[in-house]
Every structure is written in structure tokens, then in C-alpha cells.
Amino acid sequence: MHDMTERLDNHPPELIDDPQRPDVLLASGDWTFQNATILLGLLAKTVAGPKQIDALRVKKLDATGSRMLIKLQNALGLENPAVLVAPELDTLLQAVRAVSGKSKAPVDTTPPLLRMLAAIGSWVDNAWHNVLVFLAFLGQTLVSLTESLFNPRHWRVTSIIHHMQVVGLNAVPLSMLLNFMVGAVVAFLGATVLKEFGAELWVVELVGVAFFREFGVLLTAILLAGRTASAFTAQIGSMKSGEELDAIRTMGLDPIEVLVLPRIKALLLTLPLLTFLSTMAGILGGMAVCDWSLGISPEMFVNRLNDELSPRHFWLGMSKAPVFAMVIGLIGCLEGFKSESNAQSVGEHTTSSVVQCITLVILLDALAAMFFMELDL
């Protein structure tokens, strides 16, 4: 049996010309991975000449050390059996020799310009393909949605309620806090600018219009894009890599009906509710600043809102909530389906789903703003 301490001690490797025998290189010490850097140094220093390598005094040899011995032999241009090792180490040396043949990494010989053009081409093709896939997915989901409306057995109420809690209820504190603070900031900005004209009272309209029409729904949608779309993608993506989607299909179930519809329905139901709460929080933030720094009391604030603002602003804002819910749900789920069975891909698609959702939400909001403006609403 080996003694543990001796086994674990490290003996630096050496490589010298044998003083007794000319033409013989004498190797000793531990030829191991741990000493690989030293070994490379020794190998670099050897010059052609020796006819034999005597490694009988090598104490410890591992695969790395064996490879170094073979490299040395090749560098000196020696034929077998030019390397002598202790019999118990010979198996290893032979095993490593057997797998030491030359093998080259495949090299890409395409010119760089062509590769760049190919990359751009495949990017464009990919983008177009993504648009088609999104439209197909939208269509498929709408068909399933319509079908499930007439078929109470497929409502999956438990699942919907679960997602409503995760997507909606759990996001209430964060969403309200965010909107409250943005409401306060908008009021501050308004106050600073409007003071110059002595029109501080108009801050009420500013905060009201901003939150009823735009900020309430937009901020909530952006928050959910970050919070929910990413979760959907990661959930479905990891289910896909665990072959769970295939299991669903083989059981005769439709992944869209089982996974996508409950999520989208939950979003369609909760995003408007969340938007309402967030809008109120934003107004509250504005009201707080008005009371604190402009001397507009909450009663005055509410009265002025009532007198000056028509309810249509509120309904315009709310009308966008279901559209944003659809966008977030669809992209979140679709990116999950698109991811491949590895961690890298799930990560990439999660990022992509958040980026797409936020971009689309802001884009749609801008289009809607222009549309309603043209209609004089």
C-alpha cells in the first residue's frame, strides 16, 4: 500500500543528460499535471542528440506527464521503444500514446467579408421569420381562445386564478409604489415649469391627464414586461428542455391551451385591474406633492379633477390595458417555445422576450397616442 504522505508530496521533475551514458536523457521526479508548466520549460530547453530517454526514476506519472514524455520523444525524432519507464507506468504511457495522434480543429475558410454578409443575410431572414412566427402564434392563440370560451371544461379556472395571483396580486405593491413616485415627480416637474406662468393649479390637470391616459397603463405594462414576460419565457423554456412540452403533446393535450391560455387570460383580467390601482397611486403621488409644496389641498385637487377632466381620458388609458396584456402574454410564451434545450438559449430568449415586450408596448402606446390625437379624443 502507498503511504499517504509520500503519495501526496510533490517532487519537482528533472531532465538531465546522463553523466555515465552519453546519448541518454535522464528523467526523474513527478511528471504530473501539477508540474506541467515546469515540464514545458524542460521540454523547450532540450536539444536534439540523445538517442534514448530513461524515465525509470520518474516517481509519479499521469496522463499529462505521459503526453510530455511522448512530446519529448517526438521532438527528438526517436522511434519506439526509446522511452524507458517503470513497468507499472507503462500501461498508462501506452494508453496515452494510443490516443496521441494528430487531430486538428475544423477551420472555417470563408473570407471575412462573405461571412459578414452571410451574418446580415441570416439576421434579416431570421427577423422576417420571427414576424411570421409571431403572427402564426397570435392566430393559433386567438383560435384556441375562442374555442375555449364556448367550452367551460377547458377554462382551467384553478390555473387562471394561480396566474392572476402571481402576475397581478403579487405585483400590486411594487406597481403602486412605482406609480406613486412617478406621480410625485411629474407633479414636481409641472410645478417648477408652471410656476413661471403662475399657473400652478394646472398641475392637477397635468397629473390627471398624464396618469389617466398614459403613465398608469404604460408603467404597469413595462413593469409586467420585466416581471411577467421573463417569468413566462423561463417557465416554458425550462419545461421544454425537460421534455415536459412533449409529454403534454403525447397526452393529447394542446400546449397552447394548457400553458398559454391560462397565462393570457390571467393577464387580460389582471392588467386592467392593476392599471386602475397604479393610476390611482400615481394620482395620489401628485396629490401629495400638490398638498405639500403647492398648497393645493386634496379636496381642491379632487374637485378640480372632477370639474376639468372628462372621464374619457380614463377610458382611453384603460382601453390599452388588454392590448398590452395580449402583447406581454404572447411574446413571453412564444419566446419560451422558441428556446432550445440549453441554459444559454433559455437565458437569451428571456432577455429577448423582455426587450421585445418593452419595445412593442412603448411603440403601440406611441401609435395609440397619435391615433387618439387625430381623432380629437
Place this chain on the structure above:
Amino acid sequence: MSDAIIEVRGLCNRFGDYSVHENLDLDVRAGEIIGVVGGSGSGKSVLMRSILALNRPQAGTIRLLGKDALSHDPASRAFIERNTGVLFQNAALFSSLTVMENVMVPLKEHSTLPEDVMTELAMIKIRLAGLEPEAAYKLPAALSGGMRKRAGIARALALDPELLFLDEPTAGLDPISAAGFDRLILTIQKALGLTVFLITHDLDTLYTICDRVAVIADRRVLVTAPIEEVAAYDHPWIREYFHGPRGRAARTVTEMT
């Protein structure tokens, strides 16, 4: 000084009220292949995770290569990590890296060798594990289950460790691949002089390559001995395991060959 390369004493592992190990002792000798068997949920993997410090036991000592495996001392941790290779049950290859890059991960972390030397060493490990050089540039997803496990072995061998841990290496392989994998383990162990800690359910593996077998039951190691002695041990689980229909078949085949 003890010649045990792994020495477990009085190990206790509990999860909440559920106790997996109570006063478990185990010795693994240098240069042997030890097979660890036990029913599902008997704590084979927990034992391996404890030895690898992936799981902190409630009580007990574990010495690995003469060092305290449970200490937080960075030097002894680094020493242990450099000298142990692990093949997890599903190979646990990094899915976004090629086989070659997978094998290079530990090399890059633990050495300052030039890139081309590292590639060369990685290729040797990949071929020692029985993979064709072409497989080195593939992603794990493009490999079959057996090839993934071989790639996992290559990564475990990257640093030329003293100790190799294998968690159910033949699970999920067809019998021919499983037999091939057994031979591979034996060849590598003989050539590199490794100590192998092997968790398995596979009776063929136990009969063909294990020097000794440790049976975990009743929250401790019941017996550690060559397989004939273990099979003769009187315990309900061991009787059921070795003398059930599958056990008999495996034994007969081994006696015939």
C-alpha cells in the same frame, strides 16, 4: 497513518425530521474501485455529495486524501478539488459549450498552460474516454446519452485527479453501451491508477469491475467487502437485491465468463 484515501467517520445527515445517515462509517482504499449500492432514497447520492462538500452533514468527519474535506481552508479545498473528478448522473455538461470547451473549463481554472497545450491535453482525455476526435467540437445536445457520459468522464479526468466519483454511470444506457462503459472505467482506472467511488444499481457493474462493494441500508454502511462476501451477508435488503431474479442472472453470467 491510515491508508484510506477516503475516510468517513460518524456521518449524520438529516433533512428536517428525516434522517438519511446515522453514524455512517466508510473507508475507501487507494487504487480500488468501490461500488456503493442501496435502495432508492437510501442516501447514496447524499453520501457522495457530503464527501464532495456539496452538502454539509450535521455531524461526523470526512477525510479525503489525508485532508479534512469539511474544512473551509481555501488551500485544502483547492487541493481536494484539483484531485477529484466527478461524473454526475446526467453528465452535467455545460450545454452551451462544446465537449472540448467543457474539458478545458477545469484546465483553464487550475493552470496557466498555453492554449495549444491545453487543447492537446483535453483531446487526450476526450480520446481516453473513448470518443472520436470529431465529437470534441460538438455541443452536448448533439451527442447520444452514452457519448455525453464519456464526455463527462473526459471532463472529470481533465486535471489528472487521484479520485474519480461516478454517480450511476451506466443508468439509462443500453446493455451493450453499459458493458462498454464498464470496460472503459476499468481501463482508465488501471491506466491512470485511479481510486474510483462508484454509485450504481447495476449488478453487472458490481460483478465485473468493483473490487469491493459497500451496502447502505438502515442509515449506515452495513458491510464493505468483496462482492461474494457481501452477497452472503444476512440482511433482508441484501437478500432481495442479490438473490432476486436480476441478481441471480447477473451472477450466473459472471460465473460463466
